[in-house]
Amino acid sequence: MIVPVIICGGNGSRLWPLSRNAFPKQYLSLNSSQTMLQDTISRVSKLDLNPPLLVCNEQHRFIVAEQLRQKKCSNSGILLEPVGRNTAPAIALSAFNAIEKDNDALLLVLAADHVIQNEDSFLQSVVAAKKLAEQGKLVTFGIVPTEPHTGYGYIRQGSSLEAGFEVAEFVEKPDLSTAQDYLSSGNYLWNSGMFLFKASRYLEELQNFRPDIYDICQKAFASAKTDLDFIRVDKDIFASCPDESVDYAVMEKTKDAVVIPMDAGWSDVGSWSSLWEVNKKDSQGNAARGDVMLENTNNSYIYSQSRLVATVGVDDLVVVETKDAVLVAHKDKVQQVKKIVERLKADKRCEYLQHREVFRPWGSHDEIAEGERYIVKKVVVKPGQKTALQQHFHRAEHWVVVSGTARVRNGEQTYLVSENESTFIPIGAAHSFENPGKVPLEIIEVRSGSYLKEDDIVRLDNDGIGY
Known part of the structure; x- marks a missing residue:
């Protein structure tokens, strides 16, 4: 059997302000009507594979579960990393999970935040x-390069095989001159970070080269507990x-690494400019989403989340508007x-961490006004859901049901x-409040008092999830 392992890591810094630490890019809709995670799931569903195993950060677990629910997608579990430790340990945990069910299981390791425009070529x-x-x-997929890109690592092809090449060498991100030489030679591929190998073979090689990672992951997984999915x-x-990547831990050391060239319109969407490249553009080279009005604008990426964004007489710009921040x-x-x-984080500003609208397992809340002694929020509770029983010692609340x-x-x-x-x-x-009905419950919540931050809360039960 082949088990797709979808790695949902990432901290959301390169596509700020749309991507945030608490809601990074893989959970956003950036290139289609679905989120990047949902696009990845749809892609692998076209093959006759086992349901995917998802690996995500503890704080993102409800986002992943909700996006699976929206897709009505079965899964082999959502494996939670209590702390981020890079791809080598994440894949090791996935491998231990897979061989419990089938010792010959193959792992198709994919990132949740890649764009692949030619799905047939990928498949x-x-x-x-x-x-x-x-x-x-141990197979990795190398992307046929289209330009001398300095933001990707490269793989040098070795001896030819029936379907690919032996890996001669993994090389780090080059400077422009070196990247141009790589492109001219025709012997180099971009390192995609996608893999296919037996779970047991990966663990063998990990034990050979990084027994410390193997032993810790084996012990951590041995005491694993299942809670719903x-x-x-x-x-x-x-x-x-x-903290170690699979490349450093295993792929650069093993003698059994092979690479399959892939020409599939791949991008890791590592910046706003790369997102502009993979989006559809108008006749002036602009990619626009949301309520956008362009005049004498060329080769730009314009994104509006909550209001009209207009540009006049600009070229080669990225303009991104969210409810609480604007990037130009x-x-x-x-x-x-x-x-x-980094500056937002150093200044302890919330804009690096999460959006104004925050999604919770029971629904969402969106701050719509703030003053010296009050905060107004719009709260939406999904049918059948409730918040935890809680109390506050510095604020009172008025709730108006809309x-x-x-x-x-x-x-x-x-x-x-x-x-x-x-x-x-x-x-x-x-x-606490809950929605006993069949339609979403919308509430306007007005907080008033001397201290209004989220840490003024005591949860009194575990029946629901608080803010």
């Missing part, structure tokens, strides 16, 4: 790689694991966006609040 490459993987080879490994054990950058300078994110019906727990009382009705939650009162 053909996977089929071609299967025979080599079944023979014990979530697979939780031992946090304390896994936290001691070295030259296309040639977009790699420096991460410096803005649509739907809320079942409110307020101190010792439980009652219904319908459309155009309101209720008051005093300071210190234990409270």
